[in-house]
Amino acid sequence: MSHWNDDPTLEMSEGRFHHLLGPEAHPAFETDAELEAGWGRKWGAADEVSAVRTIMLRRPSSILEEVARVGEAAWRADLGCYLDPERRWYWAGRELPDLALLHAQHDELATTLRAQDIEVVYAPDDARYSKGVFTRDPLVTVPGGAIILRLAPRMRRGEEQSVTQTVAAQGMPILATVTGTGLAEGGSFIKVRPDLAFFGTSVRCNPEGYRQLARILDDRGIACERYQMPGYQIHLDLCMAMIDDDLAVVNSKIAPYDVLSRLWELGVETVDVAQGEDWACNLLTLDRRKVLFPAHLPRTAEVLATRHDVEIIPVDYREINKNGGGIHCSTMELQRDW
Numbered sequence: 001m002s003h004w005n006d007d008p009t010l011e012m013s014e015g016r017f018h019h020l021l022g023p024e025a026h027p028a029f030e031t032d033a034e035l036e037a038g039w040g041r042k043w044g045a046a047d048e049v050s051a052v053r054t055i056m057l058r059r060p061s062s063i064l065e066e067v068a069r070v071g072e073a074a075w076r077a078d079l080g081c082y083l084d085p086e087r088r089w090y091w092a093g094r095e096l097p098d099l100a101l102l103h104a105q106h107d108e109l110a111t112t113l114r115a116q117d118i119e120v121v122y123a124p125d126d127a128r129y130s131k132g133v134f135t136r137d138p139l140v141t142v143p144g145g146a147i148i149l150r151l152a153p154r155m156r157r158g159e160e161q162s163v164t165q166t167v168a169a170q171g172m173p174i175l176a177t178v179t180g181t182g183l184a185e186g187g188s189f190i191k192v193r194p195d196l197a198f199f200g201t202s203v204r205c206n207p208e209g210y211r212q213l214a215r216i217l218d219d220r221g222i223a224c225e226r227y228q229m230p231g232y233q234i235h236l237d238l239c240m241a242m243i244d245d246d247l248a249v250v251n252s253k254i255a256p257y258d259v260l261s262r263l264w265e266l267g268v269e270t271v272d273v274a275q276g277e278d279w280a281c282n283l284l285t286l287d288r289r290k291v292l293f294p295a296h297l298p299r300t301a302e303v304l305a306t307r308h309d310v311e312i313i314p315v316d317y318r319e320i321n322k323n324g325g326g327i328h329c330s331t332m333e334l335q336r337d338w
């Protein structure tokens with residue numbers, strides 16, 4: 001008895017089908033038509049200043065209820081913070097978290113984004129991660145999709161998986177992942193222009209993390225320059241933010257001088273934060289010279305608005321600073337125009 005797959009003419013016909021149906025390497029993965037046909041939309045971001053279309057947030061973790069419950073027993077005068085003995089959380093300053101205010105301000109952040117016609121995507125709450133609200137850190141986005149990073153402290157290790165699941169569920173491509181002993185966090189990554197990014201190595205981001213990220217970016221035509229953060233400064237977004245292709249807000253008290261001089265070399269004008277407004281760099285640029293800005297820092301906002309024609313959209317977001325981050329830390333763009 002013969003079978004259909006014993007017929008040599010069918011094997012020859014199958015070969016002709018392969019020739020007819022593929023392969024098609026071009027157009028490239030990142031082209032508009034390919035992304036929209038295969039992945040639903042033009043994912044990713046080429047810079048920090050083009051119009052934002054989709055932002056990922058995560059609500060403040062329910063583990064912060066434990067901070068309030070443990071209270072004074074967790075106070076560490078030597079560190080100036082409340083600290084869990086198992087190192088799952090810390091809360092800066094003498095005042096315990098105001099949970100109602102914390103959630104109200106995070107809801108205001110989301111409402112303000114939606115009022116600007118920005119889609120808001122939520123990563124699920126996970127009570128294991130007290131810093132999970134800071135969606136900036138587990139990944140970076142570039143044209144075409146996301147690069148998943150590897151977080152440094154044990155209290156954040158594992159956030160990478162839930163964030164990967166969240167963006168993948170939206171249909172966003174995962175382009176690469178930092179592995180091995182590499183440590184890299186999104187708060188220390190700034191896209192200065194489409195072909196150039198800055199990365200700050202620090203107590204939280206090591207040279208191996210930079211090496212891996214730089215190699216991944218190089219394959220995509222993006223040069224990544226490394227700058228060492230001073231002392232225990234952890235992330236580059238605490239000391240600079242791009243407002244336009246040729247304008248950046250900086251905190252020159254803590255920014256590496258090499259970062260400042262490189263910006264000037266690139267023709268980027270820098271505006272220093274006002275005295276006492278150290279969180280002013282931790283903003284979100286929604287479009288060129290249009291920024292979501294901490295409402296409690298009015299002097300820097302006034303300089304940007306009056307001297308540099310920047311549209312300021314204020315949002316009350318101060319309580320989360322005590323958890324170690326701000327507006328930029330709490331937002332991750334999944335899609336900007338590019």
